[in-house]
Amino acid sequence: MAKPFFTIWGRLNSHNVKKVVWFAEELGLAYERRDIGGQFGFTDEYLAKNPNRLIPTIEDGKVVLWESNAILRYMAAEYGGERWFAADPIDRALADRWMDWQAAYAEAQRVPFLSFARTPRENWDMSAIEQGVIACARHLSVMERYLQEKPWLSGGQFGVGDIPMGVYAYTWFSLPFDKPDFPAIANWYDRIRGRPGYASQVMIPLT
Structure with a gap:
């Protein structure tokens, strides 16, 4: 099985992580979610990506991005087409x-x-x-x-x-x-x- 190209960092009991994972499901993206934050703590590797000590963060081979609503907008524009990112x-x-x-x-x-x-x-x-x-x-x-x-x-x-x-x-x-x-x-x-x-x-x- 091919390795997922879209990585979502964050524990699923976070409201902000739920947003991103749910939208990945709506878009039909192949993704991998990795637990981080809360009871899982933060690794140095993660903090190098997101120094805010917050979740989520995404990686897709093009960008490393944090802030959940910015992530949603990016996903809609990059992967959703006009159905999800209105032209008007x-x-x-x-x-x-x-x-x-x-x-x-x-x-x-x-x-x-x-x-x-x-x-x-x-x-x-x-x-x-x-x-x-x-x-x-x-x-x-x-x-x-x-x-x-x-x-x-x-x-x-x-x-x-x-x-x-x-x-x-x-x-x-x-x-x-x-x-x-x-x-x-x-x-x-x-x-x-x-x-x-x-x-x-x-x-x-x-x-």
């Missing part, structure tokens, strides 16, 4: 904005996620968790309004703009805290759950 700059930007928007949402979700996935229940700070859920809901109300008008964050079809929030949606729906209902987001999420790469690479236990 307006269409591309309208989808692309959700990739950057996700960064603010991720910060809002951080405390609820870390509490549920990585903190003993007796150490939960319920006030901080509640504030985090409220902050998430405030962000998601914007996404809900958009999805009431468009089927996908990328516009008329599923695209790279849906990948980052697709990963965070799994966490949102998995958190065992009282949350408001967002019907349009729930519908979008149900459709994403039917994608094989999402089911296999994103919908894993939260740790």
